[in-house]
Amino acid sequence: MVKITFIDSGGTARTVEGEVGSTLMETAINNGVPGIEAECGGACACSTCHVYIEEAWREKVGTPSPMEEDMLDFAYGVQPNSRLSCQIKVSEDFEGLVVRTPDRQA
Amino acid sequence: MSETIKTDIVIIGAGPIGLFAVFELGLLDMKTHLIDILDKIGGQCAELYPEKPIYDIPGIPYTSAQGLVDALLLQIKPFNPQFHLNEMVEKVEKIGDPLFRVTTDQGKQFECKVVVIAAGGGSFQPKRPPIPGVEPYEGKSLFYSVRRMEQFRDKRILIVGGGDSALDWTLNLAPLAKKLTLIHRRSEFRAAPDSVNKMRALVDAGKIDLVFGQVTALHGDDGQLQKATVKTNDGAINQLECDALLPFFGLTMKLGPVANWGFELKNNELIPVETAAFETSVPGIFAIGDINWYPGKLKLILSGFHEGALMAQKAYHYCYPEKRLVFQYTTSSSNLQKKLGVAPQTAQPA
Ligand SMILES: Cc1cc2nc3c(=O)[nH]c(=O)nc-3n(C[C@H](O)[C@H](O)[C@H](O)COP(=O)(O)OP(=O)(O)OC[C@H]3O[C@@H](n4cnc5c(N)ncnc54)[C@H](O)[C@@H]3O)c2cc1C
Numbered sequence: 285m286v287k288i289t290f291i292d293s294g295g296t297a298r299t300v301e302g303e304v305g306s307t308l309m310e311t312a313i314n315n316g317v318p319g320i321e322a323e324c325g326g327a328c329a330c331s332t333c334h335v336y337i338e339e340a341w342r343e344k345v346g347t348p349s350p351m352e353e354d355m356l357d358f359a360y361g362v363q364p365n366s367r368l369s370c371q372i373k374v375s376e377d378f379e380g381l382v383v384r385t386p387d388r389q390a
Numbered sequence: 391m392s393e394t395i396k397t398d399i400v401i402i403g404a405g406p407i408g409l410f411a412v413f414e415l416g417l418l419d420m421k422t423h424l425i426d427i428l429d430k431i432g433g434q435c436a437e438l439y440p441e442k443p444i445y446d447i448p449g450i451p452y453t454s455a456q457g458l459v460d461a462l463l464l465q466i467k468p469f470n471p472q473f474h475l476n477e478m479v480e481k482v483e484k485i486g487d488p489l490f491r492v493t494t495d496q497g498k499q500f501e502c503k504v505v506v507i508a509a510g511g512g513s514f515q516p517k518r519p520p521i522p523g524v525e526p527y528e529g530k531s532l533f534y535s536v537r538r539m540e541q542f543r544d545k546r547i548l549i550v551g552g553g554d555s556a557l558d559w560t561l562n563l564a565p566l567a568k569k570l571t572l573i574h575r576r577s578e579f580r581a582a583p584d585s586v587n588k589m590r591a592l593v594d595a596g597k598i599d600l601v602f603g604q605v606t607a608l609h610g611d612d613g614q615l616q617k618a619t620v621k622t623n624d625g626a627i628n629q630l631e632c633d634a635l636l637p638f639f640g641l642t643m644k645l646g647p648v649a650n651w652g653f654e655l656k657n658n659e660l661i662p663v664e665t666a667a668f669e670t671s672v673p674g675i676f677a678i679g680d681i682n683w684y685p686g687k688l689k690l691i692l693s694g695f696h697e698g699a700l701m702a703q704k705a706y707h708y709c710y711p712e713k714r715l716v717f718q719y720t721t722s723s724s725n726l727q728k729k730l731g732v733a734p735q736t737a738q739p740a
């Protein structure tokens with residue numbers, strides 16, 4: 285388990301336990317973190333699990349695959365640090381990870 | 391208005407559940423017409439995840455979602471279902487006992503004895519672009535589809551997106567437009583490489599503009615666009631003058647007209663049914679697949695298949711009130727095999 289913090293668009297931070305090997309989207313949904321809809325259940329088919337990775341973490345978290353980039357075309361307010369949280373696997377070195385959720389998903 | 395189409399059953403929605411219902415109804419001699427707002431057959435499977443795997447169809451350890459749709463189409467071929475794509479069912483009216491009139495947004499009318507609502511998560515509709523305050527422009531100077539190209543002659547057009555729709559309309563409208571600008575958030579495009587090459591050739595020839603960035607605001611009067619604010623990827627903010635905006639951000643499922651058909655919806659989005667035949671509160675109207683609700687409901691394809699089989703048994707009595715239904719297996723019934731167009735395995739002629 286690693287600690288992961290989700291900050292919503294209003295600035296409220298929620299720190300939850302993420303299970304190594306599960307996805308960031310699952311971590312949010314399983315812990316009732318608002319701001320992530322994940323309509324397609326993690327199939328990279330809906331882009332409603334959009335998050336912004338805090339600058340300091342971007343390198344560790346990595347860059348989107350071409351398939352994820354395609355899906356990001358449909359997200360709202362895409363920025364260079366945008367990712368789809370269902371495509372990010374939680375790993376040991378995510379302890380302390382901070383991500384932000386956008387003000388709307390769809 | 392075109393002539394009314396008379397049939398046994400109208401199925402609203404051509405997703406996997408509507409497709410398999412054709413099979414179960416067909417075995418019992420009921421003719422079907424299917425209507426879907428999508429431009430293709432297969433519902434969520436075809437639109438949202440055609441290439442993704444499905445592992446929980448009984449007896450099929452693995453298939454792609456499109457593979458399942460293709461297999462279903464093959465399976466129902468003997469029953470010659472009629473498809474009406476690109477059409478939204480707007481109205482369902484009871485006009486007899488049981489007799490229904492179903493009307494689409496294209497003015498097409500159907501008369502049928504039974505209506506099967508297999509509308510899934512609702513109808514697929516274009517996603518609103520991620521721009522604040524788009525509503526006043528919709529349908530006036532902001533369009534999600536092009537029905538008449540002439541409407542855009544000599545206009546300054548902005549097209550937003552990087553998929554096939556955005557590129558196809560860029561290529562189609564470029565010769566008509568006074569000025570056309572394609573805006574996409576990155577330099578890679580999802581669209582077919584051939585269209586991308588053609589588009590780039592137009593850019594190189596100075597016929598259209600290509601901008602990498604996002605539209606952040608719209609400006610205009612009374613629904614008529616005048617300008618769009620565009621933030622380009624290098625951080626610059628530009629104002630682009632325009633008369634029309636065509637945003638292509640894909641499709642999303644919205645309940646749509648189903649909400650107006652008089653059902654008391656569960657959680658504002660699901661049609662409650664009983665579980666002997668998945669009939670709604672209106673006799674003769676059934677709801678199967680993702681659109682229905684009953685205690686224990688699971689939104690799985692296999693559950694929807696089961697619902698279709700039970701629905702067909704009851705639908706039979708509306709279509710053939712005087713006949714008795716005899717239960718038969720496809721394995722052993724020469725009658726069913728004849729309908730399927732497969733030769734009976736027993737009873738070889740001497
Ligand atoms: C990414 C993803 C993965 C999935 N994986 C699985 C899986 O592994 N196993 C599984 O069992 N299920 C899976 N599902 C769920 C499965 O796809 C659905 O249960 C199934 O598609 C439901 O079928 P349906 O025919 O009821 O509805 P849909 O597939 O939603 O089709 C309904 C159709 O009705 C049309 N429609 C609605 N209203 C109207 C109207 N008024 N006029 C005209 N047309 C209308 C819509 O446009 C749509 O095409 C998955 C879903 C997604 C998104």
Ligand code: FES
Pocket residue numbers: 309321322323324325326327328329330331332333355368369370371
């Ligand atoms: S949950 Fe749908 S794309 Fe991530």
